[in-house]
Amino acid sequence: MDTPARGAVPTPLLLVLALLASVAPFGIDLYLPAFPRMATDLTTTDTAVQLTLTTFLLGLAAGQLVFGPLSDRWGRRGPLLAGSAVFVAASLLVATAPTIEVLLAGRLFQGLSAAAGMVIGRAVIADLATGRIAARAFSLMMIVSGVAPVVAPLLGSLLIDGIGWRGVLFVLAGLAVAMLAGSAVVVRETHPRSRRGSARSGGFHALGRKAYLTATATFVFSFAVLMAYISASPFLYQVVIGMGPVSYGLLFGLNALGLITSSAVASRLLRRGNPRRILTIGVTWLFSAAVVLLVLALLPIGAGWLVVPIFFAVASLGFVLGPATALALDAVPQAAGTGSAVLGASQFGLAAVVSPLVSAGEGHSTWPMAVTIAVLATIAAGFCALLRRAPRQVDAPEVDRLPVRT
Template identity: 40%
Template sequence: MFLRTPAPATTPPTIPLVLILALLTAVTPFSVDMYMSAFPAIAEEFGTSASVVQLTLTSFLIGLASGQLFIGQLSDRLGRRTPLLVGIVICLAASLLCAISPSIEILIALRFVQGFAGAAGVVIARAIIADRTQGARAAQLFSVMMVIGVLAPIIAPVLGGQVVATLGWRAVFVALAMLNVLMLLGAYFMAGESLPAHRRRPAGLKAFGRSAVSVLGNRRFMGYTLTLGCASGAMFSYISASPFVLQNILGMSPRAYSLTFGACALAVAASGVINARLVRTVAPRALLTGGICAMLVITALQLFNVTVGGVTPWATIALMACFMGTLGFIYANATTLAIGEARDTAGTGSAVLGFLQYATGAAASPLVGLAGSHSAVPMGVMMFVGAVLAAAALFGLARGAAKADDPQVLSPVPVGGTTSR
């Protein structure tokens, strides 16, 4: 079934395909946000601590990061379609097994498998866009995907909160399995092969090493990638700590938490729409710079709030929403600029981008629980540190790319075409 692929597609992505690609990347927010409100319940059922429960998120992110390295390189050799379909099937099986997990240790292990297999959707969706378009058009598509995909973090916590309150936390993973089935059907019928045979690369450690050296040796690629990765670390610090900050410290119920978390995610949708419009006339680099600067200011204010300010409820929630709003200008533009530096090895470049993005998230998530479940200070510290490191990567490593960032230069070209730098 998986090897009967359509002819390679070289036309720009259609709206239905963009919708499918957005759904594939939604595996991350759905797999993370749907069960966030269940953290206290999971800790109570298994008789463990908040930091141990957060390891279920960490293991998922480690799997997601490492899976992208393997699957991205594999897709450069075999094409995009087969690894994508196989990954979704394995992710489906892991989701069902998570629902019947008998211990926290097994749940942590299964979450790793779920993340590793789910990486196929994330890394290959980016590679398909890189195969079929580039430049300002790619930035618009990444923005549109993010706006569509942001429905996931809006819907997921609300849906997850209702499922947890009504059916318990295990039912969340049954819902994720149903989502995996929808992804599988969409990918099978809509996502044709986008990597022609003549553009595929050999596999193996030596080939991967050459591709990796090529992208890792590109200073601007690494600058944009680390910018995204560090911003992602700040985001996952917020995501991992928010259930305990909003429920344990501010006293919200699981339903109220899920509604608040979803409302904050609306800011990502709003900024994503604005970014998709602005990128037609404003350089992606300029929009990325504005997003990073705004994140620096907002995380500094949040750090002040959770230390000197005493975790004031209205300020905490408002700053959370503003923080999420910066991501609409960071994710799409950093991704576009990074992938634009690695078009000849889009699968490997996308894999390295995704690895660093989720590896920083995996490292940050357990750190916010070190001070226990009744302190917001680690969240504030980690969010601010992530923003500072993102700014350092952007203004340090990714400097000197003004010409390539110009939206007039970054115009779409046919796949296999060239662009001057």
């Protein structure tokens, strides 16, 4: 097959990497509507079923810290295939679990192994491209995988009545099989042996660079805005505003469309635009929407007005997440796996902390959500400002950037 030019990320590879990035969010959100039925069928408590989500998140965060450094030392392909194979086995165990104890164990291993695709997928792009090309690749991935946390709960609601909660988990197992097959067929080794020695000696030390820390923090706090929105949306749209399930689903879809569109626009702008400049535009957009959301939430007006700034806040992330990821991993070219691991673990660690905060108020109050989003956006803007003053990372030598055959 043809070998693409240096710095290019082939479309088939990009699609597989997007699948790797989306499987874990589907693992978090797809089965949420099935919680009540799971508690009944397994003769357990709602709290125990809720723990299946907690164990998955813990595994997802810990697994990235394992597979990222491993891929720096031993290459990308071997750890990726091993993690994908374990993910398939764990997914089948989860779908057939006879007791809550088996389900909890399966979810832990499911999270640990799903992390391989997420962390190594980002590292593969960092191996192949830098600067605008890498930022554009991450933005294109957002079109495919960035809407997974938004779409998954709705899809789970549509599937649960027809195939039951075990059927929904078998759907997740099917995604795991597709992930393994795509990894085996499409993904080739992108981290040559000549660079693994520097990864062993650099490792976590390289992550102290200002450019890496500020870009990662910008990404993490911006992504937390998305998780705050997802956590608060059922309460806000259905309880406070009074929407029905269909209207709720349509509004979810509209916000997802905004994110997809902005990601596509950012990808086009990155053909010639500077990633730092695109990121600054996105964070400014996010901060402005968050301020408007906070003002409207504190004013004595109808809560229905909040859907407008929420739409713009979610859409702004298409200009943020891709460029921020590229800038973070550009700063640690010799330890992209480790850098990707810390970014991903921080991403889901903060998301787990933020989710309960949006419902901390009493009654039908919307201010906890608005305050949480405004604080997160403000912190992201602060780190983005620091990033603009950080020294630019000099790319690794061109001979170290190997094309990948697909």
